[in-house]
Amino acid sequence: MDSVPRMTSTDMKPPASDRELRDQMVSRLIEMGALRSSGAVAAFRKVPRHLATPQTDITKTYGVEDAVITKTDADGIQLSSVSAPRIQAMQIEQADLHPGQRVLEIGSGGVNAAYLAEIVGPGGTVVSMDIDRDVTARAERFLKETGYDRRVKLVTADGEDGAAADGPYDRIIVTVQAADIPPTWIDQLVDGGRLVVPLRMRGMTRTIAFVRDGERLVSDGFELCGFVPMQGAGENRVRLLLLHDVPGEEVGLRLDGHPEPNQGALREALHMPSVEAWSGVTLAGDESNEHLDLFLTTVLENLPLLTGTAAARSRGLIASASPLGVPTLVRGGSFAYRTVRRTQDPDRFELGAIGHGPEGAELAEALVVQMQSWDRDFRDDRARIDVYPAGTPDEKLPEGGRVIDRPHTRVIISWP
Template identity: 70%
Template sequence: MDTVPGKTTENPENSHVSEQELRDAMVQCLIDMGALRTSRAVAAFRTIPRHLAAPGTDMAKAYDVESALITKTDPTGVDISSVSAPRIQALQIEQADIQHGMTVLEIGSGGVNAAYLGEMVGDRGRVVTVDIDPDVTARARDFLKTTGHRNVTVITGDGGSGALDFSPFDRIVVTVQAADIPSSWVHQLTEGGRLVVPLRMRGMTRSVAFVRDGQRLVSDGFELCGLVPMQGAGENRMRVVVLHDVEGEEIGLRLDDHPEPDAKTLAQALSMPRTAEWSGVTLAGDESNEHLDLWLTTALDNLPLMAAQPAARERGLVASASPLGVPTLVEGGSFAYRTVRRTDDPDRFELGAYGHGPEGQKVAERLVEEIRTWNREHRGDRAHIDVYPADTPDDQLPRNARVIDRPHSRTTITWP
């Protein structure tokens, strides 16, 4: 592929740092954190001038491994298009196991990821990238023209339909959050091919690597991630029920097919003194709770996510504040959410739950019970995720599975 000569960033703080030095530093960071592992992927990330996809963005930020480059928002201010952070792009590309000469479909364009894929499949391979937004595809075409990637075809259309005219695909990489798996993605994937998709399951998104096995998709690993939601026919956004609406310290529940809560009663519960229940289960300071949270949403029926502004935590309204949300068990007019507290060991934190409402203590105890179950029976385990066609009978699904029904698919979560 053709490349663009390196330049020097105009940021005064980095006035002597060239584009290539920024790319090399980004790549080394991705290698150190384990996001980049294969030589072909490393070479691609060293080559592509990703900063050109978002003109006006500080060049150093463009190569920050955790920074997404937002390229479009909707009228309400919600991000609807972005160039994903390098770490997310790297983990998805490694999950996809891209090989030279493959035919790859990308759902959700931005140009940069398609260029990475184009580098990896080489001149004998082909990349097709699809996006519903003509502004996005126009920017992608301009970027790919600049970088000289002639093996990438850009299509404006609903990614939920795939790209039948160019199928079958050895790999499909979805770069937008999806709540459902359209049958077109399965049918356009070769047998044994890999689909990598940020799949939202009961509010929790994981980038899952699936392998096609007939009409079923079988998971081959997943990673925690966050991406902008899909648009078009497959759009299925979560809904927020507000419990506290003071400007700057809003608190709400993010619903993903969860039962409709009594918002007024839960708002009243939030104003009541909270109770606490502690589990005796601890996490190291650098230990992720992603597998615990996936267990909780598997085991508990009504577990939306509570999102809160930092100011709400500073005022003591809640103990945890996360834009993505904290698992929160709702039972009637009471609720309890996962939290932690420091222990005598400065590197370990104890898991617990804070409860609000008339039955807050009882609900907190129920949440903590499942934290202990995870620690006793599943700590160290990873969930297994399969996707079946929507018309699959219950008796053909795995036993003891959490089943998530969508218009086109039935996703199952099971544990060893």
């Protein structure tokens, strides 16, 4: 019988300490470009984020892409989370924080507030607020355990109203998905101050760094992201319209202020033979399509997002399965959505569209035309996003942009 080698003490590697895991996390975030400033790097090395989620495996807590869900509702909808380190780093770098600044965080959790307190230092002010008492109680325990309770003020209230008593603020960082920007956030921000907010525009969410310029906000960079939705007065969730509702194989459209579609006709169209159109435009394997998608939603009128499960794709119902959704042009009982296919170059993928329904071919071609326009005229450009108060006359808005009207604001997406 073969003998089984014994493990010796030199063969066994002890589990990494929380300090080692933090250092590994920081190194990875620097490599990714998510952490750049010295103050943010020092904060991420110091704060013991694992103490905020003691029931979660510590290696997951320090995984750069791992968010930890801390509360869901009765339907399983995520209400609160500790965001992934990469997302927190991204927003903090967008905020361009400096020692001595006054910062309001809307959407609490404790960890991010501790990072903010480290960066602004003892001469700064950090106010962290959340509508949910369970969330602020959990943040309170973490901040007390880690010694940041003396440097962070916690407020349990609706973030829609801000926290005027401690304002105005140099920076406001919103860590929940918002569909609108209430006037209080602008009023409580100093002129020239920065508001970082995951703003949902026609179904797609991006964390945007805005700079206040009088009564308007002007974007200074944005990143694709995902956040739990805002609760309270500012709650405005995306609605899912199912086109195929077999359990495990669901296909649907995410509607965000889009015209009400003909559900019955679109359900029939999904099961009709599909047609394809290809653009000749290619992306590298590691190249994001987020700027293309924002361009498409700017230039096309009715573009909700098609979402589906992996099983729906395996069955051939759809060619693209994305939990966030892919831009889909809808007209009557037809639709077409963005897709890709491999090219002879293993690192390049061609953009195209797949159409369903009587006008599926026409809609697919319309998408392809705009993909070619983006590639020809806008591929190297980035959109500008401006926010004006609701009621601002059209003639005072930037020309040629896509206007998204919300109760409090008019959001304009424009391209050079």
